[in-house]
Amino acid sequence: xxxxxxxxxxxxxxxxxxxxxxxxxxxxxxxxxxxxxxxxxxxxxxxxxxxxxxxxxxxxxxxxxxxxxxxxxxxxxxxxxxxxxxxxxxxxxxxxxxxxxxxxxxxxxxxxxxxxxxxxxxxxxxxxxxxxxxxxxxxxxxxxxxxxxxxxxxxxxxxxxxxxxxxxxxxxxxxxxxxxxxxxxxxxxxxxxxxxxx
Numbered sequence: 001x002x003x004x005x006x007x008x009x010x011x012x013x014x015x016x017x018x019x020x021x022x023x024x025x026x027x028x029x030x031x032x033x034x035x036x037x038x039x040x041x042x043x044x045x046x047x048x049x050x051x052x053x054x055x056x057x058x059x060x061x062x063x064x065x066x067x068x069x070x071x072x073x074x075x076x077x078x079x080x081x082x083x084x085x086x087x088x089x090x091x092x093x094x095x096x097x098x099x100x101x102x103x104x105x106x107x108x109x110x111x112x113x114x115x116x117x118x119x120x121x122x123x124x125x126x127x128x129x130x131x132x133x134x135x136x137x138x139x140x141x142x143x144x145x146x147x148x149x150x151x152x153x154x155x156x157x158x159x160x161x162x163x164x165x166x167x168x169x170x171x172x173x174x175x176x177x178x179x180x181x182x183x184x185x186x187x188x189x190x191x192x193x194x195x196x197x198x
Contacts, residue, residue, distance in 0.1 A: 015186070018179045025175040028168070034062050035165035038121055043159060045119045052094035059097065059151055061127060064159055066119035069093060071100065075142050077135045078104060089135050089152070091144060098122075099139075099146075102155045120155040124148060 041064050048058055051069030069092030080086040086104035100118050125132050126148030136146045 015183065018183055022176050022179045025172040025179075029172040029176075032165050032169050032172075034127070035162050036169055038062050038064070039159050039162040039165050041159045045158075051092035051098060054095055054097060056097070059122070061122060061124050061151070063122050064119070065122045065153065066117065067092070067098065067100075067153060068117045069095070070116060075139060075144055077138050079135055080104070081131055084131070089139075091139075096144065096150075098151045098153060099125075100153045100155055118153055118155045120153050120157045121159075122151055122153050125150045125152060128152060 041062075043064075045064045045066040046058075048054060048065050048067045051067055054067075071090045072093050073090070076088060076090040078086065078088050087101050088104050089099055089101045091099050102118075125136060125146055132152070139146050
């Protein structure tokens, strides 16, 4: 009881940092919802058939699908991201609703552009956000209109490849629980025991 009280400014700063850590972890956890849902999706891809005969009603975001079609080499885009590697994007001939993205390493192999069947995660351009902006501008420049509702098939990414989302979600939950426990301990009243005089 004789100890001096902790400095108010330092205490407030510590509690603010802990609260921000909880808020940041919860926000990151919320942003992982789609990745977690895809991780628990069925292992067998839904077959969409030929690209030229796509049924718009069958297109649904965040699904594991398979599609057949011929890549259009004349409208192929190569791009790279600082932390996401290099990728190649191309439309499939005869339609304007679905683009296919493959890793640049695989695209360097001539057999990739000779493929007619691609399977992976189906998402929309809108869900990919600004990282797809350069690709969108290039395709629009070569008379291939792209909207936020245009679909992108992230080839060769089955649900099992998103195990990282489960690990990251677990880490976020650990950060939230740890900081909440520390905050609760901070506000827990100190118990004083009175010893009876002999």
